[in-house]
Each structure stands twice: as C-alpha cells, then as structure tokens.
Amino acid sequence: MAILEIRNLTKSFGGIKAVDDVSVDVHENTLLGIIGPNGSGKTTFVNMITGFIRPDKGSVRFKGKELIGLTPYKITNMGIGRAFQMVKPFFHLPAFKNIIVPLSSDRVKATKGGGFGDKDAIALDILEEVGFERGSSVPYKTASVLPHGYLKRLELARLIALKAEVLILDELFSGLSIAEVTSIVPIIEKLLVEGKTIIMIEHRLKELFRIADNVIVFNFGKKIKEGKPKEILEDEEVKKAYLGVEV
Amino acid sequence: MLVAAGLNLLIKKRDMAKENYRKERIDRCIKARSDDIYAISSKNEILYLLFPRVIPIAALGIIALISPLYWQKVIISACIFAMLAVSWDFLSSCGMLSLGQALFFGIGSYIAGILNHYLNLPFYITIPVATISGGLLSTILLLPVVRLRGIYFAMVTLILPLMLMRGIEATRIFGGNEGITGLSPFPNIWVELIIIITAMWVTLFALRRFISSDYGLIFVSIRDNDRATMASGINIYAFKAQALFIGSCICAFCGAFMTHSYMFTGIPVFTMEFSILPIAASAIGGIGSLAGPLLGAFVLVPLSEILREFGTLRVVFYGLVLVICVVALPEGIFHYLSRKYNEMERWVKIE
Numbered sequence: 277m278a279i280l281e282i283r284n285l286t287k288s289f290g291g292i293k294a295v296d297d298v299s300v301d302v303h304e305n306t307l308l309g310i311i312g313p314n315g316s317g318k319t320t321f322v323n324m325i326t327g328f329i330r331p332d333k334g335s336v337r338f339k340g341k342e343l344i345g346l347t348p349y350k351i352t353n354m355g356i357g358r359a360f361q362m363v364k365p366f367f368h369l370p371a372f373k374n375i376i377v378p379l380s381s382d383r384v385k386a387t388k389g390g391g392f393g394d395k396d397a398i399a400l401d402i403l404e405e406v407g408f409e410r411g412s413s414v415p416y417k418t419a420s421v422l423p424h425g426y427l428k429r430l431e432l433a434r435l436i437a438l439k440a441e442v443l444i445l446d447e448l449f450s451g452l453s454i455a456e457v458t459s460i461v462p463i464i465e466k467l468l469v470e471g472k473t474i475i476m477i478e479h480r481l482k483e484l485f486r487i488a489d490n491v492i493v494f495n496f497g498k499k500i501k502e503g504k505p506k507e508i509l510e511d512e513e514v515k516k517a518y519l520g521v522e523v
Numbered sequence: 524m525l526v527a528a529g530l531n532l533l534i535k536k537r538d539m540a541k542e543n544y545r546k547e548r549i550d551r552c553i554k555a556r557s558d559d560i561y562a563i564s565s566k567n568e569i570l571y572l573l574f575p576r577v578i579p580i581a582a583l584g585i586i587a588l589i590s591p592l593y594w595q596k597v598i599i600s601a602c603i604f605a606m607l608a609v610s611w612d613f614l615s616s617c618g619m620l621s622l623g624q625a626l627f628f629g630i631g632s633y634i635a636g637i638l639n640h641y642l643n644l645p646f647y648i649t650i651p652v653a654t655i656s657g658g659l660l661s662t663i664l665l666l667p668v669v670r671l672r673g674i675y676f677a678m679v680t681l682i683l684p685l686m687l688m689r690g691i692e693a694t695r696i697f698g699g700n701e702g703i704t705g706l707s708p709f710p711n712i713w714v715e716l717i718i719i720i721t722a723m724w725v726t727l728f729a730l731r732r733f734i735s736s737d738y739g740l741i742f743v744s745i746r747d748n749d750r751a752t753m754a755s756g757i758n759i760y761a762f763k764a765q766a767l768f769i770g771s772c773i774c775a776f777c778g779a780f781m782t783h784s785y786m787f788t789g790i791p792v793f794t795m796e797f798s799i800l801p802i803a804a805s806a807i808g809g810i811g812s813l814a815g816p817l818l819g820a821f822v823l824v825p826l827s828e829i830l831r832e833f834g835t836l837r838v839v840f841y842g843l844v845l846v847i848c849v850v851a852l853p854e855g856i857f858h859y860l861s862r863k864y865n866e867m868e869r870w871v872k873i874e
C-alpha cells in the first residue's frame with residue numbers, strides 16, 4: 277500500500293485551474309520527483325497535501341487517514357514535513373533557535389525522550405548534519421544575516437528535527453551553486469537510507485533524475501506523465517512541454 | 524548611569540600600562556546561550572550584567588521615596604502606562620498588533636469596581652480576581668479573531684472598547700455614564716507605590732525571561748513567520764491565545780489597581796488614551812525589547828506633567844518631543860542605549 281494516496285486533487289484560483297484532477301501514489305521509502313514549467317501548479321499541489329490550501333475537490337490519504345480538512349500543524353505532527361520554496365526562517369532568531377521551534381512540537385515531544393534533554397545540543401547536532409560548521413559562529417548567527425544557501429539548509433534541518441516520515445522539498449536546490457547542491461545530495465540519500473519518503477519538486481533535472489525513483493510531470497495543472505526518470509527523459513510529450521525549453 | 528560607566532572605563536584605561544593590554548570589544552551577541560555561565564565567570568561580568576538592571580530599580584525606588592505626593596502620583600501613573608506598554612510590546616512580539624489595551628484595562632477596572640462596590644471585597648481580593656478573570660474574559664472576547672492577522676486583528680481590538688463604552692452608556696448598567704464612585708482606597712500611598720512598582724519590575728523581568736526560554740521562543744517565531752511555525756508542528760492559535768491571556772492579565776491588573784487608586788471606575792477607562800499612549804511609549808522606547816516601552820512610558824508620562832504649564836500648547840510640545848525622538852532615534856531609546864553599552868570597549872590583559 278502506498279504511504280500517500282492522492283486522488284483527484286483540484287484547485288482553481290479564479291478562472292485558472294492551478295491543479296487539475298491530479299492523482300498519484302507515493303510509495304514508502306521512495307523518492308518522487310515532481311517537475312513542470314513555472315506556474316504549472318507544483319507548489320499549489322504541495323500546499324494542498326500539507327493543509328495550507330483547501331482543495332476544491334479530491335482526497336489525500338496518509339497511511340489510510342484522510343488529510344483534507346486538517347490544519348497544517350496537525351498534518352505536520354502526523355509526520356509530513358515540508359520545506360518552503362520561498363525560505364521561511366525565523367529571521368529574528370539565531371539559526372539554532374530556529375530548530376528549537378520544531379523540537380517543541382507535539383510530535384517530537386511524543387517520541388521517546390523527545391521532551392527532555394538539552395534542546396540546544398540536539399539543535400546544534402541537526403544543524404551540523406545539514407552542513408552548519410560545528411564550532412564556528414554560523415549556528416549562532418541570526419537567521420537574517422545568513423546567506424541563502426544556509427537558509428535552504430535550515431529548511432531541511434527543520435524537517436529533520438521534526439522526524440518527518442514524508443519530506444516534501446519544494447525547489448530545495450533553487451539558487452544554490454553546483455557545489456552546494458553536491459553537498460546536499462548525500463544528506464537526501466542518507467534520509468532515504470533511514471527509510472524516509474521524499475517528494476522533491478525540482479527544476480534542476482540532472483541532480484533530481486540521479487536520485488529519483490519515480491517522476492511525475494505537471495503542465496498547466498495537469499499531470500501529463502508519470503514514470504521512471506529514464507522514461508520521462510525519453511518521452512516526446514514531456515520534451516515538448518518542458519524539456520524542449522532546455523535542450 | 525551610562526556616564527558613570529563611561530567614566531569608570533576611562534579611569535581604567537588611564538591606569539593600565541598599555542603594552543600589556545589590548546582593547547577588546549565587549550560583544551556579547553554571539554555568546555548566545557552561555558550567558559549564565561559567562562555571567563558567573565568573573566566579578567566584572569556580574570557587574571556588567573547587574574549594572575543596567577540594579578541602577579534603574581534603585582533609582583526609581585529612591586525617587587519614589589523622596590518625591591512629594593504629587594510626583595508620587597505621577598510615578599504611579601507612569602508605572603501603570605509602563606505595564607500597559609510592556610504588555611503591548613509582548614503581544615506584538617507574538618505577532619498580535621493591539622490597538623485596544625484599553626479593552627483589557629477597562630475590563631480589569633470594571634471587575635474590581637463591581638466586586639468592591641457590590642460585594643464590599645477589599646483590594647487584596649478584587650485586584651487578583653480582576654487580574655485573572657479580566658484576562659480570561661478578554662481572551663474569550665478576542666478568541667474568535669485570534670485567527671485574523673495584522674491590521675484585521677488590530678481593528679477589532681480598536682473597536683471593542685468603544686463598543687463597551689457606548690454599551691454601558693446606553694444601558695446605564697454599573698452606574699452608566701457616571702460610573703461607580705466612592706470605592707475603597709489603598710491604606711496609604713506607600714502600599715500603593717510598593718504594589719505598583721513591584722508589579723512593574725516583576726512583569727518586566729518575568730516576561731523577558733519567559734520570552735527567551737524555549738517555550739517563549741515559539742511566540743517570537745509566530746511573529747517572524749506564522750506559516751513556518753505551523754509547518755514546525757506548532758498550534759499557533761493555542762499559543763496566541765496564551766499570549767493574549769498573559770498580555771491582558773497585565774492590563775487588567777493595571778485597571779484594577781487604578782480603580783482603587785482613584786476610588787472610581789467608569790467609561791473613561793475605555794478611552795483611547797490607554798490604547799495609544801502605550802504604543803507611543805513603545806515607539807520611542809524601542810519595540811521588541813520589553814524594557815524599551817517601559818523606558819518610553821517613564822519619558823512620556825512625566826513629560827506630559829511637566830508640559831502642563833504650557834496649557835493648550837502642551838499637546839504641541841508633547842508631539843514635538845515624540846517626533847524628535849522617533850526621528851533622531853528610530854530604533855528607540857532602549858536599543859540605542861543597550862547597543863552603546865554592549866559596544867563599550869575595555870582593556871584586557873594579554874595572556
């Protein structure tokens with residue numbers, strides 16, 4: 277059984293159908309890539325799964341439980357974490373305190389020993405995991421002065437702190453240098469080894485296709501294709517809708 | 524107090540043989556959590572931390588002790604507005620823009636007045652009861668709009684006290700337009716001073732501590748980005764309701780206190796003054812520090828008394844001072860002072 281069963285999700289903004297009748301199964305411990313041109317509805321799709329936008333129609337089941345109608349904090353506490361395309365750090369707080377907020381969630385408190393222990397130390401460990409140099413002043417810096425690359429890592433760190441089972445990464449690589457992307461890919465691979473399920477929206481196809489198990493393609497709110505990365509690369513329709521722009 | 528600190532440093536500088544010392548900037552920003560350990564590491568550090576806390580407390584105590592009755596009353600009024608301002612700043616730190624501190628204040632005042640007038644309860648009962656039940660009532664009243672953001676929430680807080688005012692006027696309940704007079708006063712001015720000054724300092728330091736705790740951190744994160752806080756698995760509405768309760772309890776306390784101090788409660792307790800002055804105090808004192816708004820209230824309230832001589836021109840001068848403060852120190856007096864204090868350099872021995 278799929279860990280996430282998404283059926284007929286539909287959402288219109290005014291006249292435009294941002295997401296149009298999309299169904300997909302996400303299987304446990306796989307990486308699903310979502311690609312598609314700008315404005316094709318990928319972020320809206322994620323917003324509906326995580327409770328930030330109420331769909332007009334459709335259902336999302338997580339381990340059999342319906343998510344539509346639940347608030348984002350409840351969905352997050354069930355184990356679905358998301359990183360925002362537009363980074364949303366707590367600008368007035370130091371980086372490590374940014375991580376203390378998810379560490380205070382019901383979900384983490386409910387795990388064994390989650391409510392106890394030195395949260396600072398745990399936060400610093402997690403930050404180190406995503407590439408904040410331990411012992412340097414970076415983890416203590418206020419988020420407002422951190423460079424973009426660190427803010428992206430901070431988004432990922434929030435999901436790790438939440439112990440999310442399903443991680444939804446909305447264009448995590450956008451605005452990062454090749455070197456930065458290559459340093460983050462192993463972190464994602466490690467999460468897969470740990471048994472996590474990952475959904476990645478990405479414009480950086482080369483990096484995505486190397487780690488994805490399945491890929492779905494969005495165009496004008498519709499899912500136009502689903503398959504293995506290799507099949508997607510060779511598909512004519514996809515090339516026309518999307519890849520054609522790049523090649 | 525800063526002058527004294529500066530002089531101290533100058534003397535130290537002169538006394539030290541230059542070659543064995545280097546200049547070190549006292550920059551405590553990065554020393555994030557180690558503050559407490561850092562503090563007890565040396566006598567100097569303890570002094571460094573205590574100085575800005577003990578001096579204002581002592582100074583206010585002494586001034587309250589030696590002032591004539593008229594100025595003692597001004598101090599009491601300043602303390603009340605300081606607490607309203609601290610509460611305003613606390614709510615804004617949690618992402619709630621309140622234009623209606625008068626609502627919480629007035630509810631507290633009326634509860635104390637009613638308990639005292641109809642049930643003859645003494646102040647040491649009415650004040651605590653009014654504080655808690657006033658906080659609860661205010662929170663319940665605003666609960667439906669906690670979900671509104673920014674200006675929408677602000678609008679509701681602005682309108683509610685006006686509605687209560689007109690409602691009491693029209694229905695003539697609780698004395699209607701005349702209010703309730705002849706309530707029991709405090710035994711003497713000293714009891715009054717001790718209660719309000721203690722309450723003010725306790726509020727300030729407790730809230731400052733609270734907001735820097737792991738729990739209080741969540742309130743700040745809501746203001747910074749409520750969506751990211753939700754995505755961190757936090758029920759932001761539950762937290763906002765808690766913040767609302769804390770903030771309105773503080774104001775309700777002030778209202779109840781003033782009821783006994785003036786031996787009166789009535790619709791003037793819902794006037795805009797109690798909503799606007801705390802915001803002005805926060806603006807000139809420095810938003811986001813809790814201490815800044817307190818400082819701002821202690822600038823504005825005495826200033827308004829001094830300007831009384833100018834009669835109708837009072838408002839002009841008052842406004843002028845406000846504008847000058849905001850233009851000259853847009854970050855607020857407190858942020859300016861604390862930056863200067865933390866940036867002070869000192870000489871340390873080269874190891």
Ligand SMILES: Nc1ncnc2c1ncn2[C@@H]1O[C@H](COP(=O)(O)OP(=O)(O)OP(=O)(O)O)[C@@H](O)[C@H]1O
Nearest residue numbers: 289292294312313314315316317318319320321361
């Ligand atoms: N809150 C909103 N109100 C109105 N229209 C919206 C809203 N959010 C998205 N849209 C529209 O819905 C469509 C899909 O937007 P969405 O952000 O989901 O695209 P996307 O695939 O994530 O694009 P990108 O690759 O640029 O991130 C766009 O036409 C967008 O303008």
Ligand SMILES: [Mg+2]
Nearest residue numbers: 318319320361
């Ligand atoms: Mg998007």
